[in-house]
Amino acid sequence: MDWINSIVQGVLxxxxxxxFAAGLSLIFGVMRLVNIAHGDFIVLAAYLGLTxxxxxxxxxxxxxxxxxxxxxxxxxxxxxxxxxxxxxDDILPPLLVTFGLSVILxxxxxxxxxxxxxxxxxxxxxxxxxxxxxxxNIGWLPxxxxxxxxxxxxGLQWLFYRSALGRAFRxxxxxxxxxxxxxxxxxxxxxxxMALSLAVVGIAGLFLGIRTSFDPSAxxxxxxxxxxxxxIGGLGNLWGTLAGGIILGxxxxxxxxxxxxxxxxxxxxxxxxxxxxxxxxxxxxxDG
Amino acid sequence: xxxxxxxxxxxxxxxxxxxxxFGITLHVDAGEVVAVIGANGAGKSTLMRSITGLLSxxxxxxxxxGRNIGHLRADQIAQLGIAMVPxxxxxxxxxxVEENLIIGGQAGRKxxxxxxxxxxxxxxxxxxxxxxxxxxxxxxxxxxxxxRALMSNPDILLFDEISLGLAPIxxxxxxxxxxxxxxxxxxxxxxxxxxxxxxxxxDRIYCLQEGRIALEGPAATVTREAISAxxxxx
Numbered sequence: 001m002d003w004i005n006s007i008v009q010g011v012l013x014x015x016x017x018x019x020f021a022a023g024l025s026l027i028f029g030v031m032r033l034v035n036i037a038h039g040d041f042i043v044l045a046a047y048l049g050l051t052x053x054x055x056x057x058x059x060x061x062x063x064x065x066x067x068x069x070x071x072x073x074x075x076x077x078x079x080x081x082x083x084x085x086x087x088x089d090d091i092l093p094p095l096l097v098t099f100g101l102s103v104i105l106x107x108x109x110x111x112x113x114x115x116x117x118x119x120x121x122x123x124x125x126x127x128x129x130x131x132x133x134x135x136x137n138i139g140w141l142p143x144x145x146x147x148x149x150x151x152x153x154x155g156l157q158w159l160f161y162r163s164a165l166g167r168a169f170r171x172x173x174x175x176x177x178x179x180x181x182x183x184x185x186x187x188x189x190x191x192x193x194m195a196l197s198l199a200v201v202g203i204a205g206l207f208l209g210i211r212t213s214f215d216p217s218a219x220x221x222x223x224x225x226x227x228x229x230x231x232i233g234g235l236g237n238l239w240g241t242l243a244g245g246i247i248l249g250x251x252x253x254x255x256x257x258x259x260x261x262x263x264x265x266x267x268x269x270x271x272x273x274x275x276x277x278x279x280x281x282x283x284x285x286x287d288g
Numbered sequence: 289x290x291x292x293x294x295x296x297x298x299x300x301x302x303x304x305x306x307x308x309x310f311g312i313t314l315h316v317d318a319g320e321v322v323a324v325i326g327a328n329g330a331g332k333s334t335l336m337r338s339i340t341g342l343l344s345x346x347x348x349x350x351x352x353x354g355r356n357i358g359h360l361r362a363d364q365i366a367q368l369g370i371a372m373v374p375x376x377x378x379x380x381x382x383x384x385v386e387e388n389l390i391i392g393g394q395a396g397r398k399x400x401x402x403x404x405x406x407x408x409x410x411x412x413x414x415x416x417x418x419x420x421x422x423x424x425x426x427x428x429x430x431x432x433x434x435x436r437a438l439m440s441n442p443d444i445l446l447f448d449e450i451s452l453g454l455a456p457i458x459x460x461x462x463x464x465x466x467x468x469x470x471x472x473x474x475x476x477x478x479x480x481x482x483x484x485x486x487x488x489x490x491d492r493i494y495c496l497q498e499g500r501i502a503l504e505g506p507a508a509t510v511t512r513e514a515i516s517a518x519x520x521x522x
Contacts, residue, residue, distance in 0.1 A: 167383065167387055167390065167391055168391070168394070170380065170382045170383055171380045171382075171383060171391050173382065174380040174381055174382050174383070175378055175380060177342050177362070178374060178378045178380070179380075179391075180341070180342070180361065180362035180363045180366070181340055181342070181362055181363075181366050181371070181372050181374070182363075182366060182391050182392055182394045182395070182436070182440070183363050183366040183367050183394040183395030183396075183440065184363055184391075184394055185361065185363045185364075186363070
């Protein structure tokens with residue numbers, strides 16, 4: 001029963017990892033941009049949620065209605081004001097600029113919030129669970145996070161393949177020059193893609209802050225989980241990203257079941273195995 | 289005489305340090321079809337990219353209905369009613385046939401062309417509307433590329449090498465359909481290497497050679513010898 005429990009908990013944890021990864025997958029799919037500061041934006045969203053929850057007195061989950069649009073706005077302004085100027089044939093400038101952003105965000109958060117770990121309080125929801133027989137329990141909060149993760153990815157999938165905006169994303173991703181000849185302003189399209197990416201990051205950051213403690217240096221670790229989920233699932237495939245997150249979560253929990261110290265190592269090993277045998281991921285949609 | 293739609297004044301274009309165009313001057317009047325011919329590397333596609341804003345150019349080098357558009361982005365120029373059927377079709381591979389057509393109307397310009405009219409013009413596309421554009425034959429892809437440009441209800445259509453890579457019978461059918469597409473006041477620039485085809489549908493021609501205009505004149509009166517001399521530089 002312990003093994004089943006580990007796998008179930010791993011699946012639920014994978015939902016959170018998929019949220020970490022969805023924004024990365026989205027912007028890579030649209031503009032081939034790798035955002036090194038992605039994890040730091042997750043942490044920024046967690047701090048924004050904490051600030052909103054404590055100053056306005058909202059429940060952390062209700063704070064989503066403020067944090068998500070604010071993160072979306074930050075994403076749009078960041079893309080239009082900074083990142084669009086780095087895009088081109090050379091992949092190095094966006095990597096360097098987002099690395100610089102990562103450093104700035106970490107130090108900015110350190111200056112404002114200090115290095116003390118923080119956590120958001122979701123009240124009784126954090127410990128509420130249902131028993132599925134024996135010692136198999138599922139927490140309502142992890143279940144809610146997983147459900148929101150699936151709903152978010154389903155929403156992104158719908159937007160990508162059923163809406164005019166998604167059509168613009170795919171056209172711009174296919175051929176930027178020709179997309180412009182259709183009347184699409186690629187700077188605006190990229191801005192919207194980054195806004196969407198950081199809006200999803202807003203959800204991920206709040207859930208991170210409710211689930212575990214965080215500090216200004218927690219971003220790079222989330223970035224690695226996000227990368228691993230994207231690569232395991234396959235580049236540009238949103239459902240693949242969910243599958244990647246779940247595989248990562250299950251691997252970590254099985255590792256922890258074997259030895260508590262092996263949790264992260266097991267996740268990285270699963271990632272390396274996929275990279276070795278399926279370098280384009282399990283369900284690739286686009287070429288790197 | 290009809291008002292000039294498009295005016296290109298002393299246009300120069302560069303790829304890095306390489307100069308591709310040297311002082312090109314031409315105009316296209318309302319409802320006029322102009323052929324731009326020339327050998328590979330003569331600068332025809334560069335001219336198209338400059339007009340559509342994909343290549344930046346200097347002040348007053350490209351004017352549309354008397355207004356300087358050289359500083360505008362390609363998407364802004366598209367919204368003014370300048371559409372291009374690019375060389376090699378260049379459809380969006382991740383979009384279906386129908387989506388490729390719909391996105392052509394992104395600029396939201398009013399006019400006679402819509403999805404139904406495109407399907408009347410090319411019935412085969414209606415049958416294949418849901419398939420990925422990559423699943424089409426070359427000729428069908430060219431129909432989508434033309435339909436996509438028409439969906440913007442343009443005032444001028446730029447055709448860049450529409451016969452390139454297509455079977456002669458497909459090229460023939462496309463040229464047969466061209467007059468019905470570019471009638472009714474729509475102007476066109478047809479960039480072609482097939483001189484006879486270009487002359488058959490155009491009012492005037494410009495022949496480019498190594499980035500310069502080597503010959504211009506009415507299509508009906510320019511002699512084959514003059515074209516050969518300008519085309520090959522002999």
